[in-house]
Amino acid sequence: MKEQLIFQQSKKGRRVNSLKLDIGDSFSISKDKLRETPLGFAEVSELQVVRHFTRLSQQNFSIDTNFYPLGSCTMKYNPRACNKLALNPDFLSRHPYRGETNSQGVLECLYNLQSILEVVTGMDQVSLTPMAGAQGELAGVAMILAYHKKRGETHRNEIIVPDGAHGTNPATAIMCGCKVIELPTDKNGNLDIALLKDAVGPNTAGIMLTNPSTLGTFEQGIGEISSIVHDAGGLMYYDGANLNAILGKVLPASMGFDVMHINLHKTFATPHGGGGPGSGAVAVNEKLKPFIPLPVVTKTDDKYRWANTDDFPDSIGKLSAFMGNVGVLLRAYVYARMLGGEGMTEVSNFSTLNANYLMKKLQKNGFKLAYPGRRASHEFAISLKEITKETGATAMDVAKALLDYGFHAPTTYFPLLIPECLLIEPTETESKETLDAFVDAMTDIKARFVSDIDGIKSSPNTLALTRLDDVKAVKELNVRFG
Amino acid sequence: MSFIPHTKEDIATMLAEIGISDIEALYDEIPDEFKIGTLEGIPSAANEMEVVREITALAAKDKFGLNFIGAGAYEHFIPSVVWELTTRGEFYTAYTPYQAEASQGTLQLIYEYQSMMSNLMAHDISNASLYDGASSLAEAILMAIRVNRTKDSKKIIMPRNLHPSYKAVAESITTKQGVELIDIEFNPADGLINTQDLDSHSDATALVIQNPNFFGSLENVDGLTDWAHSQNIIVIAVVNPIAMALLKPPGIWGERGADIACGEGQPLGVPLSSGGPYYGFMTTRGEFSRQLPGRIVGKTLDSNGNEGFVLTLQAREQHIRRSKATSNICTNQGLMVTASTMYMSLYGEQGLVDVAKSCHSKLNEFITAIKNLKGIEVLFDSERFHEVAICMPKSSKKIIEYMESHGISPGLDLSLYFPELENTVLACVTEVKTTEDIQAYVSLLEEALEVIE
Numbered sequence: 001m002k003e004q005l006i007f008q009q010s011k012k013g014r015r016v017n018s019l020k021l022d023i024g025d026s027f028s029i030s031k032d033k034l035r036e037t038p039l040g041f042a043e044v045s046e047l048q049v050v051r052h053f054t055r056l057s058q059q060n061f062s063i064d065t066n067f068y069p070l071g072s073c074t075m076k077y078n079p080r081a082c083n084k085l086a087l088n089p090d091f092l093s094r095h096p097y098r099g100e101t102n103s104q105g106v107l108e109c110l111y112n113l114q115s116i117l118e119v120v121t122g123m124d125q126v127s128l129t130p131m132a133g134a135q136g137e138l139a140g141v142a143m144i145l146a147y148h149k150k151r152g153e154t155h156r157n158e159i160i161v162p163d164g165a166h167g168t169n170p171a172t173a174i175m176c177g178c179k180v181i182e183l184p185t186d187k188n189g190n191l192d193i194a195l196l197k198d199a200v201g202p203n204t205a206g207i208m209l210t211n212p213s214t215l216g217t218f219e220q221g222i223g224e225i226s227s228i229v230h231d232a233g234g235l236m237y238y239d240g241a242n243l244n245a246i247l248g249k250v251l252p253a254s255m256g257f258d259v260m261h262i263n264l265h266k267t268f269a270t271p272h273g274g275g276g277p278g279s280g281a282v283a284v285n286e287k288l289k290p291f292i293p294l295p296v297v298t299k300t301d302d303k304y305r306w307a308n309t310d311d312f313p314d315s316i317g318k319l320s321a322f323m324g325n326v327g328v329l330l331r332a333y334v335y336a337r338m339l340g341g342e343g344m345t346e347v348s349n350f351s352t353l354n355a356n357y358l359m360k361k362l363q364k365n366g367f368k369l370a371y372p373g374r375r376a377s378h379e380f381a382i383s384l385k386e387i388t389k390e391t392g393a394t395a396m397d398v399a400k401a402l403l404d405y406g407f408h409a410p411t412t413y414f415p416l417l418i419p420e421c422l423l424i425e426p427t428e429t430e431s432k433e434t435l436d437a438f439v440d441a442m443t444d445i446k447a448r449f450v451s452d453i454d455g456i457k458s459s460p461n462t463l464a465l466t467r468l469d470d471v472k473a474v475k476e477l478n479v480r481f482g
Numbered sequence: 483m484s485f486i487p488h489t490k491e492d493i494a495t496m497l498a499e500i501g502i503s504d505i506e507a508l509y510d511e512i513p514d515e516f517k518i519g520t521l522e523g524i525p526s527a528a529n530e531m532e533v534v535r536e537i538t539a540l541a542a543k544d545k546f547g548l549n550f551i552g553a554g555a556y557e558h559f560i561p562s563v564v565w566e567l568t569t570r571g572e573f574y575t576a577y578t579p580y581q582a583e584a585s586q587g588t589l590q591l592i593y594e595y596q597s598m599m600s601n602l603m604a605h606d607i608s609n610a611s612l613y614d615g616a617s618s619l620a621e622a623i624l625m626a627i628r629v630n631r632t633k634d635s636k637k638i639i640m641p642r643n644l645h646p647s648y649k650a651v652a653e654s655i656t657t658k659q660g661v662e663l664i665d666i667e668f669n670p671a672d673g674l675i676n677t678q679d680l681d682s683h684s685d686a687t688a689l690v691i692q693n694p695n696f697f698g699s700l701e702n703v704d705g706l707t708d709w710a711h712s713q714n715i716i717v718i719a720v721v722n723p724i725a726m727a728l729l730k731p732p733g734i735w736g737e738r739g740a741d742i743a744c745g746e747g748q749p750l751g752v753p754l755s756s757g758g759p760y761y762g763f764m765t766t767r768g769e770f771s772r773q774l775p776g777r778i779v780g781k782t783l784d785s786n787g788n789e790g791f792v793l794t795l796q797a798r799e800q801h802i803r804r805s806k807a808t809s810n811i812c813t814n815q816g817l818m819v820t821a822s823t824m825y826m827s828l829y830g831e832q833g834l835v836d837v838a839k840s841c842h843s844k845l846n847e848f849i850t851a852i853k854n855l856k857g858i859e860v861l862f863d864s865e866r867f868h869e870v871a872i873c874m875p876k877s878s879k880k881i882i883e884y885m886e887s888h889g890i891s892p893g894l895d896l897s898l899y900f901p902e903l904e905n906t907v908l909a910c911v912t913e914v915k916t917t918e919d920i921q922a923y924v925s926l927l928e929e930a931l932e933v934i935e
Contacts, residue, residue, distance in 0.1 A: 002788065002789070003590065005590070005593075005594060005597075006594050006827050007594070007597065014830075015830055015832060015833060016561075016828050016829070016830065016833065019561060019828060019829060019833055020833075020836070021833075021836045021837065021840045021913055022840065023836050023839040023840045023843060024839070024840060024842075024843025024844060024846075024847065025843065026842075026843045026846035026847060026850075027839070027842065027843060027846075028842075028846060028865065028866075029700065029728070029729070029842065029865050029867075030865060032704075032730075033700050033703075033729055033730055033865065034728065034729060034730060035726065035727065035728060035729055035730050035731060036730075037604060037731070037734070038831060039598075039601055039602055039727060039831050039834060039835070040597070040598070040601035040831075041598060041601070041826055041827070041829075041830050041831045041834065042827055042830060042831075043830045043831050043832075044827060044830065046561075046563060046828065049563060049824060049827045049828050050563055050567065052827070053567045053591070053823075053824055053827075054567065054570070055587075056586075056587040056588075056590055056591050057567070057570045057572035057573050057587050058572060058587065059585075059586040059587035059590070060572040060573065060576045060579075060584070060585055060586070060587035060588055061576065061581070061584035061585065062571050062572045062573070062574070062575040062576040063571070063575035063576075064571025064572065064574070064575045065571065065572060066584075068577065070577055073577055075575075075577060076485075077485050078574070078575050079485060081530050081533060081534065083569060083574070085533070085534065085537040085538070085541075087565070087569075088537070088538065088541040090541040090542060090543075090544045090545045090546075091541050091544065091755065091756070092753040092754065092755050093546065093549070093557075093753070093754055094544050094546070094754060094755070094756045095549045095551045095555060095557070095754050095756075095891060096555050096754065096756050096757030096758075097551045097553060097555070097891075097894050098546065098549070098551065098886065098891050099882065099883065099886045099891075101883075101886065101887065102544060102546055102886055102887075103544055103756075104543050104544070105540040105541050105542065105543035105544040106540075106541075106544055106756055108540055108543075109537070109540055112525075115523075116524050116525075119521060119522070119523045119524050120521060120524070131613040131614065131617070131758065131759070132613060132811070132813045133813070134800070134810045134811055134813070135613065135617070137810065138655065138810060142654070142658065145658070166801075167799075167800040167801040167802070167803070167804045167807070168800050168801075168810050170800075170804045170805035171800035171803075171804060171805060171807045171809070171810035172810040173805065174805045174806075174807075174810075175655070175658070175659065175809070175810050176658045176659075177658040177659050177660065180805045217511070218511050218512050220511060220512075220513070222513075222516070223513065223515070223516075246512075248518070248520075248521045249509060249512075249517060249518065250512060250516045250517055250518065251516075251518060254515075254516055254518070255516050265813075269485075271574045271575050271817065272575065272576065272577045272578070272813075272816075273573070273574060273575075273576070273815075273816045273817025273818075273820070274573055274576045274577070274578070274579065274585075274588035274591075274816035274817060274820060275577065275578035275579065275588070275610070275777065275813055275814050275815075275816035276578075276611075276613075276759075276761075276813035276814045276815040276816045276817065276818075277613075277758070277759035277761075277813070277815045277816075277817060277818060278813040293654070316654055317650055317651075317653060317654035318616075318647060318650040318651050318654055319617065319651060319654055319655070320613065320614050320616055320617060320647075320651060320757070320758060321554050321555075321614050321615055321616035321617075321645065321647040321648060321651065321746065321757065321760075322554075322555065322614075322647070322756070322757025322758060323756060323757045323758065324757070324758055325758040325759035326755055326756035326757055326758050326759075327753075327755045327756075327758060327759050328758070328759055330537075333537075334533060334537055336524070337525065337527075337528050337533050337536065337537075338527060338528060338529070338530065338533055339484050339527055340524060340525060340526045340527025340528070341520060341521035341522070341523075341524035341526070341527075342520070342521075342526070342527060343484035343527050344484075344521055344524070345520065345521060346484040346486055347484055349505045349508075350484070350486045350488060350505075352505070352508045352509070353488075353493070353496055353497075353500075353505055353508065354496075356500050356508055357496040357499055357500055360499055360500050360501075361499065374511065375508055375509075375510065375511050376508075399581065400581075400583065403581065403583055403584050408577075408581065408584060409581050409584075414801070428484065428485075428486055429485045429486065429487065430487070431487040431488070431492070432488065432492040432495065432496060458785065460583050460584075463583050463584065464586060465583055465586060465784040465786075465788055465790045466583070466784040466785045466786050466788075467583065467784060467785050468582045468583060468782050468783070468784050468790045468791075468792050469782045469783055469784070469785070469792075470582075470782070470792055470794070472782045472783060473780040473781065473782035473792045473794040474780070474794055474795060474797075476782075477771065477780055477794065477795070478780055478781040478782075479593070479596055479600075479607050479608070479771070479778055479779065479780050479781075479794070480593070480596050480597040480600050480601075480606075480607065480608070481593070481594070481597040482597065482601075
């Protein structure tokens with residue numbers, strides 16, 4: 001059932017009466033400064049609002065309702081306790097500028113979260129302030145540039161990025177005023193080391209890597225890569241998007257990384273919320289500690305306090321008006337407290353087990369792996385290139401067909417270097433039964449490539465809407481009602 | 483205590499399927515030198531019952547009385563519906579709506595949000611949100627440079643009566659691309675932008691106008707906008723969305739309207755929560771739609787001709803354009819926008835105007851109550867929305883400490899950011915404050931002034 005827009009349900013003069021306010025009688029703004037046009041908001045009752053948004057919610061796939069194997073996004077279960085505790089009114093009502101003395105509870109949570117993240121990354125200092133992964137990247141590259149500048153090497157402005165990297169990596173480097181050098185991946189899914197040797201030089205600022213990479217494989221030459229980049233005077237940036245694969249197993253610091261971000265909305269199970277808020281905490285080693293973005297929480301004589309520019313005079317500065325996404329950080333902290341160190345190792349163990357099991361079963365059922373000789377990390381890529389050639393069914397068709405089976409689609413067409421790619425990440429919180437049901441669905445879809453190609457091409461066929469026209473949306477841009 | 487459903491039997495079956503004998507074998511491609519045995523130094527796992535007790539006790543340490551601080555984060559009443567529904571799993575645990583057919587709920591909601599926000603700002607188009615108010619200004623500055631083809635300079639005029647953290651964030655984010663942020667002063671008498679300083683910066687690319695400004699005062703937005711446009715300068719409005727229910731919105735400032743509006747969406751249904759998560763909004767005129775950063779939802783048809791919604795204009799974005807994108811932004815603050823859309827729907831056409839009027843009227847009540855106190859001076863002779871700067875006869879730092887230790891936050895110490903505003907506190911009064919609350923503030927301040935030397 002199609003839900004009408006809230007504006008279409010409006011009736012002039014209707015209000016939520018229980019929200020009416022005493023507007024007082026003291027008014028002192030001159031007429032020329034006042035608004036004369038209506039807001040154009042809907043006039044509806046509270047029940048209408050509740051029904052409208054409840055119905056809208058029912059038109060979403062979500063982790064709470066569907067298996068959501070979206071590669072590179074770590075759509076694991078978001079524990080309800082984390083949400084409930086973060087919504088404690090004593091946390092919610094704290095104004096960001098309230099003094100430290102009356103804020104020791106939240107400061108202690110943040111301080112403890114910093115410490116936990118320092119342990120799991122092997123780094124020396126964490127700043128929780130970046131509000132998303134991409135902002136963590138921005139902070140990271142800015143710190144790399146600040147480090148070079150401090151050493152008088154302002155000419156170092158080249159950032160090396162593998163071709164399989166997330167789009168945010170090159171976009172971030174550009175935002176920092178850097179030049180991007182893209183390096184290809186070899187046939188086994190590793191970075192081409194010979195080309196890396198040619199690419200580094202006196203202008204190298206650093207390299208941005210995800211490991212395990214976006215291809216779902218562990219970058220085996222990481223030790224050598226680290227030596228090459230460091231010998232050239234560059235620094236190593238770790239994109240923590242795939243930390244879920246190695247949590248408690250491998251420390252990014254020990255692989256030679258100097259700076260990294262952690263997507264708490266992936267590895268630490270905070271919700272994705274229909275596209276945010278995320279949280280992209282950054283972690284650095286001693287080399288980059290002076291440049292950490294502020295604020296961070298520190299502890300003096302058993303009292304928690306905000307560290308400021310007196311503590312970190314070379315800081316790259318502030319990234320948010322206040323202190324990042326505190327509510328998200330509280331959820332991550334509750335999650336970390338429930339897991340403990342042992343639980344964190346289980347996260348990577350079971351996300352890896354699920355991915356390898358699913359990979360094996362799909363392979364057995366005739367799907368071609370992008371890197372068949374390799375272990376999966378917590379995710380893996382399959383390529384439908386041959387199937388597309390034989391039957392015309394594309395990765396997009398499979399993605400849409402899966403929706404009819406009640407499964408959210410895997411990531412499609414990423415990484416770009418794998419043709420007709422599906423990147424599949426089951427996460428550790430899914431059961432064997434769910435994985436088996438997914439394999440059954442994929443196998444059924446594959447059979448329909450021959451028996452029911454029209455049905456596949458027109459899918460989804462069981463949802464409220466069929467396939468939507470992206471091109472029309474751009475050509476006839478309509479981004480607001482009225 | 484991880485959230486893993488596997489039984490021993492499951493594990494054995496799965497390992498057999500893969501053809502290995504233990505999970506450790508899955509890591510055989512990782513060189514041993516990088517592996518660690520166990521994580522040391524992390525507090526051991528606690529079950530849910532223990533964690534509830536522990537975290538609730540920590541939260542209780544922050545139990546507090548009355549808040550009169552605003553300064554970019556505003557305390558408003560949030561109807562129960564808002565977070566009851568926002569935290570429904572279907573909103574809370576969905577991803578960015580890339581698979582449109584499986585995300586119509588979020589997409590339609592964002593379309594409704596874009597409609598409300600562009601109406602509120604009197605602009606043609608709104609994006610689906612950015613991280614927060616401060617970072618939305620940084621993005622607006624970069625956008626202004628992209629759209630202003632008449633100027634080579636990357637100079638941006640940043641009045642000093644703009645939120646100081648917004649300036650700091652703009653500096654962190656934009657100056658690496660050669661952007662130059664130029665301070666101009668405010669008049670000591672009324673706190674408004676000193677227009678005499680503007681003329682020497684007519685080569686600038688953009689002018690930032692915060693209204694109400696950081697001190698809560700109302701700028702002469704029409705005059706400033708017209709001056710800027712006469713110099714081919716893009717106008718970036720930084721505004722409080724609740725104030726825009728009452729005040730002239732950016733799209734109709736001056737002859738042509740401000741070009742870009744941005745700011746903090748938090749007042750619309752998002753709790754204070756120590757500063758985040760909030761969201762930044764951004765709207766603009768139609769001609770600049772392809773230069774907007776962040777996600778945008780558009781209406782389209784499905785293959786049967788039914789109306790639906792998709793993410794659109796994606797050719798601007800990093801996942802398509804990589805290094806040529808308008809921004810590196812990937813996520814936005816979808817859940818906060820969900821809350822705001824419900825908030826705006828509940829208050830509706832008249833309700834939001836009433837919230838704004840109530841804030842303004844209570845500020846006036848507060849000013850009347852406080853200005854008779856001995857030694858207190860209400861700073862800046864200007865019109866205001868819901869904030870006011872108060873000069874204290876004694877140390878503002880000590881007054882704030884004293885009052886907070888007795889359960890009232892009296893406001894932000896402005897001297898931390900503006901050395902010339904010694905012993906000055908920026909206070910905010912919204913619709914949630916009663917006459918009794920205002921009386922409690924006045925009495926405690928009186929007491930503080932007596933006790934403090």
